[in-house]
Amino acid sequence: MGNKRIRKNPVRPMRISDIARLAGVSNATVSRVINGFSTVNEDIAQRVRDIIKEVGYVPSQTARSLSLGASQTIGVVVPDLSNPMYHEVLRGVHRAAAADGYRVLVADTLEDPQGEAAVALDIRHRTDALVLIAPRMTRPELLALLMRVHPAAVINRTTGENAVVARVDYEAGIQTLAEHLRTLGHSRIAFLSGPEQSRSNQDRQRGLEQYRASHPDVEIVEIPTGSGFDDGHRSWEAVRDAGASAVMAFNDLVALGLIGRLAEEGIRVPEDISVAGFDNIPFAQYSSPALTTMAVDLGEVGASAWRDLRQEIEGAERREPSVFAPVLRVRASTGPYSARVEL
Amino acid sequence: MGNKRIRKNPVRPMRISDIARLAGVSNATVSRVINGFSTVNEDIAQRVRDIIKEVGYVPSQTARSLSLGASQTIGVVVPDLSNPMYHEVLRGVHRAAAADGYRVLVADTLEDPQGEAAVALDIRHRTDALVLIAPRMTRPELLALLMRVHPAAVINRTTGENAVVARVDYEAGIQTLAEHLRTLGHSRIAFLSGPEQSRSNQDRQRGLEQYRASHPDVEIVEIPTGSGFDDGHRSWEAVRDAGASAVMAFNDLVALGLIGRLAEEGIRVPEDISVAGFDNIPFAQYSSPALTTMAVDLGEVGASAWRDLRQEIEGAERREPSVFAPVLRVRASTGPYSARVEL
């Protein structure tokens, strides 16, 4: 490059005006080339492109966003980035949005319901739209927030008119599972319930309430348990005392914990007792026996949220909430009822 | 508010000038109040604050970033957002950065090595720094990229001088594990290797090379296997043919797959054969028998990357790479060698 040392200073990134100067054209022309406006003389365009590539220029997304009033980026607010369930949803959103040329900004609220709204507002102000995954805040807070962050999608919470909604129908799911067990001949079924505050647990309870009403012939006894492997492991005495021939665990982890305990106790699954989980975690198919469970395509929930949200960004009319019913995966851990010796 | 209808139009967010007008002051004053400059008359400041709260004004982060030349945001580039391993690292980075008032922008490259650099560059231009988790691109590409995205941290890849590095010492880890088995009396050990291109697999292989050199008394036979549960499940014949009394699996999933198969075959673990995993996935402690494995605190790796990166952002000198050695978790799946009947 002759005597003009072109020193790439990493501290001071290239700007559009640098390119313009180097190419001997105006900023506007460079901008047009970058954005693929065909109205530029091909020779000039090529020269600009060459220079851009040569110096490795990348436009400032910040400036671009400010100027355009849009960032081609959406924000996703997650209560807990360490929870695999949210990951699946997140990934679904991410892939779907990426396919449409959108980037994703993820913010973890670290399970702090207080900070949720602030985080959401902040992130919304750098993005074009928001996805809230299972927000923890109270309903009034949520509604107030939604007024101000439109367009937004909410996953696994119901809202009024102000947001796109995608959610899993846990109510229906647990009933599907109960019905599966009833069909197998079980008439006394234990439900190992999860954390009390958990919304999805409440949904399951509501579903079972309905099921009891429509099936007076089957008894469903609720045993407060928890959401972890250990909780399931510890639940054995209560299950035994309940005299149930089949168990629906709050989730797969609980089911697996119980199954582990049953193995230790020498109780056969499903011959002596049937055990079913919920969520269909990857491991469910590898346990022994393989676990019957309810599968939810969380990725699809996320993708759906994005699709509806995108419509919203483009100004389409509000869609109905998308509701996803879990589907039954029958595997080896549930079987027909058979009278058995006292445990 | 008299006859001046203040209609909150969700389409047109509040700007600083709106607040200024409402408070009867200048933009500059509002800005000063927001940023906590003490030079503002307390009465005015209070009035401004009240109005901000009342109308729910939140400054545009985009404009702020452009003006300040900094966004208080870092970008994290992940090869695959669905991989739990990366999640742990991501979470470590996230928590540590959040504690320092930084937000995190996550970009998934969807395992596309081609697009990686572009994604990194783009995201870097909306953020103050970059974290690359286990980038897939070639070394020359990586080095070239790092020149242009400084400051950056790289996880699980070595680099030259241009980035902070945090990595897991798989070489040492696998040797620790081999030594554990040798101490138990095993002298013929199988290593179920993972994907060939996997860098961490290559690290393990290199570690075993060293181990062989320093321990001629133990034979380590490598069996190309894979990284999934099924791969482990399928590996049984090869393991048997190798005549090994102990197995080191590429990771926990593979180990668990093999253990499942062994159960089917009626082979006892660890009485007949010892099996060890790698990674210490949450499930490792719940399998039966509980899995001996190498634990890596991935969250800490991420947190460390952030700490060093932060120094870098603040202009401190380059730190040495942070290297994390996996630690041995002895559980029930490995035991002393005992001669046994031919399998």
Place this chain on the structure above:
DNA sequence: GTGAAAGCGCTAACAG
């Protein structure tokens, strides 16, 4: 203590 004005890097009319 407060306001006016310039500027962060880019895009988009509007002229020519």
Place this chain on the structure above:
DNA sequence: CTGTTAGCGCTTTCAC
């Protein structure tokens, strides 16, 4: 087809 100019919303000198 290309350049000039006026913002995008905020921060920050520099005067007052």
